[in-house]
Amino acid sequence: MKALRKARIITQILFFAPLFFIFIDFTGITGEYFKNLLTSLQFIPSIIKFLTIPSLLAGGFILILLLTIISGRAYCSTICPLGILQDIAGYLKRKLFSRNRFDFKKPHKVIRYGLLVILLISLVSGTMAAVNLFDPFSLFGRITFQIFRPLSIGVNNVISFVLSRFGNYSVYPQEFYFVSSPVLAFTAFCFIGITVLAVYRGRWYCNVICPVGTFLGLISKFSIYKFEINHPLCTECGACGKMCKSECIDTEKKIIDMERCVVCFNCTTVCNSSAITLTNRYRREGPKFSSERRVFINKLGSFLPGLLLFYSMKDSIIVYVLNKIPVIRKTPVTPPGAVSLNHFTSRCTACGLCVSTCPTHVIQPALFAYGTEGALQPVLDFEKSFCNYECNLCTLICPTGALLPMGIEAKKVSQLGKAVFIKDNCVVITQKTECGACSEHCPTKAVTMIPYEGLMLPEVREKYCVGCGACEKACPTKPYKSIYVEGNAEHKIAEKNLEKKKIKEEKVLEEFPF
Amino acid sequence: MDRRRFISLVSAGIAAAPFIKTLPKTSHNYANPNTPFDLVAVRGGEATAMFDEGIKSLGGISSFVKRGQRVVVKPNIGWDVVPERAANTNPALVGRIIQHCINAGAKEVVVFDNTCDNWIRCYKNSGIEKAVKESGGKIAPGNTESYYQSVSVPGGKRLTSAKVHELILESDVFINVPVLKNHGSAKLTICMKNLMGIVWDRGYWHRNNLHQCIADFSAFRKPDLNIVDAYNVMKQNGPRGVDEEDVILMKAMIISTDMVAADTAAAKLLDFEPKDVSYIKIAGETGIGRTDLQNLKINRIKI
Numbered sequence: 001m002k003a004l005r006k007a008r009i010i011t012q013i014l015f016f017a018p019l020f021f022i023f024i025d026f027t028g029i030t031g032e033y034f035k036n037l038l039t040s041l042q043f044i045p046s047i048i049k050f051l052t053i054p055s056l057l058a059g060g061f062i063l064i065l066l067l068t069i070i071s072g073r074a075y076c077s078t079i080c081p082l083g084i085l086q087d088i089a090g091y092l093k094r095k096l097f098s099r100n101r102f103d104f105k106k107p108h109k110v111i112r113y114g115l116l117v118i119l120l121i122s123l124v125s126g127t128m129a130a131v132n133l134f135d136p137f138s139l140f141g142r143i144t145f146q147i148f149r150p151l152s153i154g155v156n157n158v159i160s161f162v163l164s165r166f167g168n169y170s171v172y173p174q175e176f177y178f179v180s181s182p183v184l185a186f187t188a189f190c191f192i193g194i195t196v197l198a199v200y201r202g203r204w205y206c207n208v209i210c211p212v213g214t215f216l217g218l219i220s221k222f223s224i225y226k227f228e229i230n231h232p233l234c235t236e237c238g239a240c241g242k243m244c245k246s247e248c249i250d251t252e253k254k255i256i257d258m259e260r261c262v263v264c265f266n267c268t269t270v271c272n273s274s275a276i277t278l279t280n281r282y283r284r285e286g287p288k289f290s291s292e293r294r295v296f297i298n299k300l301g302s303f304l305p306g307l308l309l310f311y312s313m314k315d316s317i318i319v320y321v322l323n324k325i326p327v328i329r330k331t332p333v334t335p336p337g338a339v340s341l342n343h344f345t346s347r348c349t350a351c352g353l354c355v356s357t358c359p360t361h362v363i364q365p366a367l368f369a370y371g372t373e374g375a376l377q378p379v380l381d382f383e384k385s386f387c388n389y390e391c392n393l394c395t396l397i398c399p400t401g402a403l404l405p406m407g408i409e410a411k412k413v414s415q416l417g418k419a420v421f422i423k424d425n426c427v428v429i430t431q432k433t434e435c436g437a438c439s440e441h442c443p444t445k446a447v448t449m450i451p452y453e454g455l456m457l458p459e460v461r462e463k464y465c466v467g468c469g470a471c472e473k474a475c476p477t478k479p480y481k482s483i484y485v486e487g488n489a490e491h492k493i494a495e496k497n498l499e500k501k502k503i504k505e506e507k508v509l510e511e512f513p514f
Numbered sequence: 515m516d517r518r519r520f521i522s523l524v525s526a527g528i529a530a531a532p533f534i535k536t537l538p539k540t541s542h543n544y545a546n547p548n549t550p551f552d553l554v555a556v557r558g559g560e561a562t563a564m565f566d567e568g569i570k571s572l573g574g575i576s577s578f579v580k581r582g583q584r585v586v587v588k589p590n591i592g593w594d595v596v597p598e599r600a601a602n603t604n605p606a607l608v609g610r611i612i613q614h615c616i617n618a619g620a621k622e623v624v625v626f627d628n629t630c631d632n633w634i635r636c637y638k639n640s641g642i643e644k645a646v647k648e649s650g651g652k653i654a655p656g657n658t659e660s661y662y663q664s665v666s667v668p669g670g671k672r673l674t675s676a677k678v679h680e681l682i683l684e685s686d687v688f689i690n691v692p693v694l695k696n697h698g699s700a701k702l703t704i705c706m707k708n709l710m711g712i713v714w715d716r717g718y719w720h721r722n723n724l725h726q727c728i729a730d731f732s733a734f735r736k737p738d739l740n741i742v743d744a745y746n747v748m749k750q751n752g753p754r755g756v757d758e759e760d761v762i763l764m765k766a767m768i769i770s771t772d773m774v775a776a777d778t779a780a781a782k783l784l785d786f787e788p789k790d791v792s793y794i795k796i797a798g799e800t801g802i803g804r805t806d807l808q809n810l811k812i813n814r815i816k817i
Binding site for chain 2: 169175389390456510
């Protein structure tokens with residue numbers, strides 16, 4: 001049984017290390033195939049992706065269901081990165097301070113099933129808010145990207161800075177792209193909360209909050225293999241109960257609650273008399289059904305009103321305030337491949353893999369960019385950056401299919417939104433001097449310069465605009481921008497800009513004109 | 515190592531970091547070339563061949579780069595596009611310039627630009643990062659504000675201070691290698707406009723009379739040598755361009771120590787006069803350089 005515990009730990013490392021890396025990777029060396037393969041076994045993203053673009057790779061959740069049917073919630077101890085993160089917190093506590101002793105606790109069934117029901121109802125009604133709050137993979141992604149990535153960039157930059165003092169520029173410094181403070185505060189709250197709970201209460205999050213844990217737990221009740229305490233062998237020393245981070249071993253009654261067990265093999269390892277065994281449930285007697293279903297349905301009714309209240313709060317999207325002519329974006333701009341607001345917000349679990357993959361950092365985490373229905377889902381932020389014309393990375397790596405894969409040529413004409421020019425805010429009008437920063441940065445020349453009182457004034461030709469936001473980012477006016485992108489609720493296809501003279505045929509003089 | 519020791523070491527490192535910056539800086543030792551021509555114009559060859567011929571007529575790169583000196587080469591790497599689009603300086607030319615410098619005994623040759631598009635992609639897709647490394651130069655990032663130091667711009671009308679990349683301030687020789695392009699608002703981008711890539715806050719320039727700022731800044735630190743790449747020239751939709759249809763094959767190069775003269779000559783290749791481009795006109799009038807090409811010693815080379 002010690003070998004099984006070791007195997008569990010090795011598997012954890014094999015899954016955790018690359019998953020952690022793809023979220024902190026600021027160099028962009030991890031390719032889309034690698035990311036897709038890694039995330040394909042994440043339960044909730046995999047289900048959503050399968051429903052969006054059915055494919056073999058998107059069928060990872062079926063494997064997890066099979067695994068759970070065979071051996072209970074092994075997923076939680078081997079594949080789930082948030083689970084492993086909690087184990088690491090426990091490990092560090094053990095190594096740095098002292099081992100924590102756990103005690104058997106009664107299951108919080110009301111909260112667990114209630115949250116699962118909320119999640120299912122919210123999914124059916126087309127909002128991802130509950131999923132985004134609680135999906136362990138997405139929570140892990142946000143924690144890693146928002147907290148561990150800046151830390152690793154800091155280390156990188158210290159190295160880069162020291163080397164550059166000696167004329168070595170081979171390690172490039174990376175810019176800190178801190179997410180907005182409310183977003184960071186929320187993520188830090190989640191991280192600290194989960195870590196503290198992990199240290200003192202083991203897998204509390206997994207066994208009270210996590211919807212995947214609850215769902216797989218229901219299946220685990222009937223899993224083929226389950227842990228059992230062998231009565232004649234047990235010396236009633238209680239060591240297993242103190243070791244159990246799921247707090248699910250009732251040493252008095254000698255029962256292991258398989259609904260909460262995450263199959264970590266800690267109890268079997270600690271048991272000196274080998275009294276805990278993994279046994280086939282169906283070789284002896286049939287499974288015992290409890291009457292919990294009734295409780296389940298009862299709770300559903302009490303959670304509905306709360307859910308409705310949750311919906312009724314909805315933020316309006318004001319980007320810049322205190323302006324002479326404030327920029328009020330009516331529709332937030334979704335990343336390429338999002339198809340439409342509806343497609344995106346009904347599938348995105350806010351894991352933030354697109355945020356960590358985006359080379360220009362224009363995709364930013366948010367709290368309520370899409371209202372409460374799209375809580376935590378990322379949005380294009382043209383204050384920070386703009387969408388690179390020649391890049392389609394985010395469309396290729398989305399674990400849920402909220403962003404559909406898009407070829408580079410298709411992406412280059414995909415219109416995420418349209419630029420809107422606020423003439424009276426523009427330098428050319430207010431200062432009467434040339435500027436043209438917006439047109440300079442425009443990759444399709446949708447923003448062109450037209451003569452205006454001896455100067456050149458920007459003009460937007462919407463049909464060529466792809467909504468990349470380069471103009472908005474480049475616009476130097478303060479405190480308000482003079483050009484911004486209004487999002488398309490449905491992404492459209494822009495026309496190719498073919499308005500040009502045939503200069504290729506023009507004969508170039510070979511003399512010197514001076 | 516215990517925790518306390520670890521924490522104290524890390525914090526000592528962080529506290530020490532800003533002071534490391536004050537370690538030895540090489541003294542300025544500008545090359546003082548006594549060249550036979552004010553300006554060299556070359557036509558009809560590959561970019562590398564035109565540079566070889568042009569610099570030979572100025573007495574070779576050793577007229578500008580002395581043994582043991584640190585050289586900074588500033589091409590235009592502003593955009594994430596392939597070399598054929600001519601939005602960035604020809605990578606082969608950048609590589610050849612570095613080879614010349616190294617052959618003349620330069621201690622090191624460093625290349626950077628404060629790019630417009632994502633800088634990693636610009637460096638890579640422009641082909642310049644590869645060309646620099648293959649020819650023995652170093653590529654340095656220009657994306658981080660900590661590399662930029664505040665300087666005052668003497669005599670500036672609209673621009674009195676700027677944050678300039680430390681490599682420009684610390685190198686012995688500064689070689690400016692712009693690409694000649696059409697430009698939406700500046701009309702043309704050549705030598706003087708290329709210097710917007712050595713400063714941090716370009717938005718300030720755009721807000722405060724772009725042309726005057728470009729002219730103001732050109733008095734700050736005149737490059738020791740300007741090499742205008744006009745092999746492939748973006749004639750419309752500049753400075754980024756939409757596709758290869760914007761580009762004409764011109765096969766030309768201008769080399770001069772005078773940015774204003776080089777800009778004037780390069781402008782004429784695209785049928786622009788100095789009076790058509792405000793910043794060239796202002797720079798000529800304030801005596802930063804010459805626009806009266808008829809009075810300059812010009813070497814015209816045809817290959």
